[in-house]
Amino acid sequence: MSICELKGVGKDYGSGAALVSALKSIDLTIHAGEFTVFMGPSGSGKTTLLNQVGCLDVPTRGTVHLEGTDVGSLGQRDLAQLRAKRIGFIFQSFNLIPVLTAQENVELALQLSGFSGDMKKAASDMLDSVGLAEFKRRLPNQMSGGQQQRVAIARALVKNPALVIADEPTANLDSKTGAQILDIMRDMNEKMGVTFIFSTHDPMVMERAKRIVVLKDGELHEDRTQTQAGA
Amino acid sequence: MFLARLGFWNLMRNKLRTLLSVVVIASGVFTLISGQGMIGGLSLNIIMTQIQTVSGHVALQPEDYPKEPLSHPVDNLITIDADAEQWLDTNTVAWTKRIQFAPEAIFGGDGLRVKAIGFTDKDETVFNRDDWDIREGGKMPATAEDGVLVATGPADLLGLKAGDDLTLKVRTHKGALNAMSVKVAGVFSGGSPIVDSQVVMVPWDLAQTLVRNGDKTSHVNILLSDRFDMNDVGQQLTGYPLPIADLDDPKRVSEAVVNDAGFVTWESETRALIDIQQIRQNALNFITFILLMVAGFGIANTILMAAYERIREVGTLRAMGMTRDKVLTMFVIEGAMLGVVGGVLGVLAGGAMVWNYATYGLDLTEAIKESGEANNNMPFKPIIYFDFDPSMLALGFAFAVVMAIVASIYPAIVASRMVPADAVRA
Numbered sequence: 001m002s003i004c005e006l007k008g009v010g011k012d013y014g015s016g017a018a019l020v021s022a023l024k025s026i027d028l029t030i031h032a033g034e035f036t037v038f039m040g041p042s043g044s045g046k047t048t049l050l051n052q053v054g055c056l057d058v059p060t061r062g063t064v065h066l067e068g069t070d071v072g073s074l075g076q077r078d079l080a081q082l083r084a085k086r087i088g089f090i091f092q093s094f095n096l097i098p099v100l101t102a103q104e105n106v107e108l109a110l111q112l113s114g115f116s117g118d119m120k121k122a123a124s125d126m127l128d129s130v131g132l133a134e135f136k137r138r139l140p141n142q143m144s145g146g147q148q149q150r151v152a153i154a155r156a157l158v159k160n161p162a163l164v165i166a167d168e169p170t171a172n173l174d175s176k177t178g179a180q181i182l183d184i185m186r187d188m189n190e191k192m193g194v195t196f197i198f199s200t201h202d203p204m205v206m207e208r209a210k211r212i213v214v215l216k217d218g219e220l221h222e223d224r225t226q227t228q229a230g231a
Numbered sequence: 232m233f234l235a236r237l238g239f240w241n242l243m244r245n246k247l248r249t250l251l252s253v254v255v256i257a258s259g260v261f262t263l264i265s266g267q268g269m270i271g272g273l274s275l276n277i278i279m280t281q282i283q284t285v286s287g288h289v290a291l292q293p294e295d296y297p298k299e300p301l302s303h304p305v306d307n308l309i310t311i312d313a314d315a316e317q318w319l320d321t322n323t324v325a326w327t328k329r330i331q332f333a334p335e336a337i338f339g340g341d342g343l344r345v346k347a348i349g350f351t352d353k354d355e356t357v358f359n360r361d362d363w364d365i366r367e368g369g370k371m372p373a374t375a376e377d378g379v380l381v382a383t384g385p386a387d388l389l390g391l392k393a394g395d396d397l398t399l400k401v402r403t404h405k406g407a408l409n410a411m412s413v414k415v416a417g418v419f420s421g422g423s424p425i426v427d428s429q430v431v432m433v434p435w436d437l438a439q440t441l442v443r444n445g446d447k448t449s450h451v452n453i454l455l456s457d458r459f460d461m462n463d464v465g466q467q468l469t470g471y472p473l474p475i476a477d478l479d480d481p482k483r484v485s486e487a488v489v490n491d492a493g494f495v496t497w498e499s500e501t502r503a504l505i506d507i508q509q510i511r512q513n514a515l516n517f518i519t520f521i522l523l524m525v526a527g528f529g530i531a532n533t534i535l536m537a538a539y540e541r542i543r544e545v546g547t548l549r550a551m552g553m554t555r556d557k558v559l560t561m562f563v564i565e566g567a568m569l570g571v572v573g574g575v576l577g578v579l580a581g582g583a584m585v586w587n588y589a590t591y592g593l594d595l596t597e598a599i600k601e602s603g604e605a606n607n608n609m610p611f612k613p614i615i616y617f618d619f620d621p622s623m624l625a626l627g628f629a630f631a632v633v634m635a636i637v638a639s640i641y642p643a644i645v646a647s648r649m650v651p652a653d654a655v656r657a
């Protein structure tokens with residue numbers, strides 16, 4: 001089952017002589033349960049593509065369908081609703097809200113998604129599952145980078161999204177911590193069936209990926225599946 | 232609720248900046264409340280002193296009576312007949328006759344022009360004597376035998392004390408010179424420079440002997456149940472004839488008249504001073520407006536800086552599904568919180584100060600002494616009781632909150648329009 005389908009997606013910046021096509025014409029389908037990596041050199045269009053898939057930006061041309069919904073037909077409010085309910089984000093710099101505790105950061109995602117159950121329990125359980133049972137009351141600046149990224153993972157997953165977008169999630173972590181973080185995400189992918197899409201240069205991420213999409217100069221250069229992912 | 236909590240913690244991030252914004256807002260509200268309380272209290276002081284000490288609500292006096300201090304001619308006096316007295320008894324709370332004249336008070340070779348007030352036994356029903364302080368050894372005179380009561384100003388200048396014999400030299404109603412030696416019954420302070428600086432209180436029968444005015448008088452002072460009826464009553468009394476409801480004989484109606492009288496009121500006599508007060512109030516309002524504008528720009532700056540400092544956070548919140556409206560609301564709430572806290576502090580500080588001076592008064596006695604004779608002809612008492620008006624507290628608070636909300640709208644719009652794709656990686 002496809003989660004996300006891109007057809008002829010292009011993204012231009014600027015105009016006239018200063019026009020830059022960050023994405024030219026991408027056709028790509030992401031299936032449920034995939035652990036996909038977007039890779040490529042700087043300026044290849046990884047982040048731009050990730051923004052399209054994550055509904056943070058709209059394409060200049062082409063269409064993006066998320067779970068069958070044409071994203072281009074949605075207004076700002078509906079796009080925000082879609083992101084709140086169906087997409088989780090994990091960022092390179094963790095992007096936790098610094099005035100909120102780990103527990104509150106996770107609860108915030110539930111609050112925005114309109115979660116109707118016991119938010120405290122759901123957030124607490126998710127933090128337990130990423131190994132942060134002892135750190136729930138800590139503010140981001142009272143935690144290590146690895147712990148903050150675990151909070152970010154919990155925040156992305158707690159609302160049970162269809163898709164998690166992870167933009168270079170290990171770039172600010174040492175290799176050991178990065179590996180732990182990737183293992184957690186891979187574990188969640190396998191246990192919960194959550195679809196992950198990464199953008200990265202990190203070989204550790206590529207080792208664990210089931211599918212690797214290589215971009216070059218805004219075009220899809222290579223799209224391959226790894227049978228021994230995680231080896 | 233969640234946005235409010237988030238707003239609160241965001242404000243607590245930069246405590247010094249938040250504190251400064253709050254202090255500026257509180258200063259504006261404090262200035263508004265305390266200034267309005269003081270000016271309102273001073274205006275009320277002027278009005279009440281005019282009523283209780285100088286004129287009552289309405290004062291009948293000869294037409295074209297001069298306004299100059301210590302110029303109290305007695306050549307043109309008014310007559311109030313029995314029917315008019317009856318009308319006054321029926322239609323007013325209280326009234327009394329006063330004859331004002333300007334004798335030369337002579338004692339020990341020194342002479343001084345004073346303002347003499349010939350008063351009747353009904354005087355205290357119109358004029359409040361609660362603040363009067365008759366110095367030790369003195370008493371309130373009732374008749375010519377008791378003598379006169381001299382205010383502290385002339386008493387100090389002439390060196391008078393109770394029991395002294397004072398010579399009063401006057402022009403009579405007909406213009407002849409007259410002089411009498413009278414006993415000083417006491418020395419008093421009336422609690423107001425306009426009394427203390429110049430007044431000698433003379434019992435009615437003694438005044439009649441000095442001025443030879445018979446039953447005529449220079450003033451009829453009247454208290455009403457509603458002070459704002461002053462012009463209606465003044466016009467009726469100086470019209471012709473007076474409407475006397477209980478008279479059956481039409482001929483008597485035509486006799487009910489106060490002859491050749493004009494009238495002044497507490498309002499006409501204080502208008503110039505109140506107008507000055509109004510100018511002061513407008514100036515204060517302008518200063519307050521400037522202060523609150525400064526506070527507004529401070530808030531706008533605070534929120535705008537907060538928005539730019541938190542671009543990545545705003546982007547993250549937008550990525551997580553927060554709508555533009557909620558981002559805008561979050562920043563407006565932060566501004567409103569600054570307004571609420573600043574407003575509450577300003578109201579508490581300003582309210583406490585105004586309440587304190589409304590209860591215990593602000594004593595300007597020394598300041599008035601230092602200003603010399605400048606205040607001697609102004610009707611006010613040196614202890615100013617501020618006007619504690621709860622609606623002004625509410626207005627100050629509301630003004631602070633509304634101003635803070637308005638000031639935070641622009642930065643909130645800036646924050647809400649950030650592009651999430653760019654903002655998350657800022």
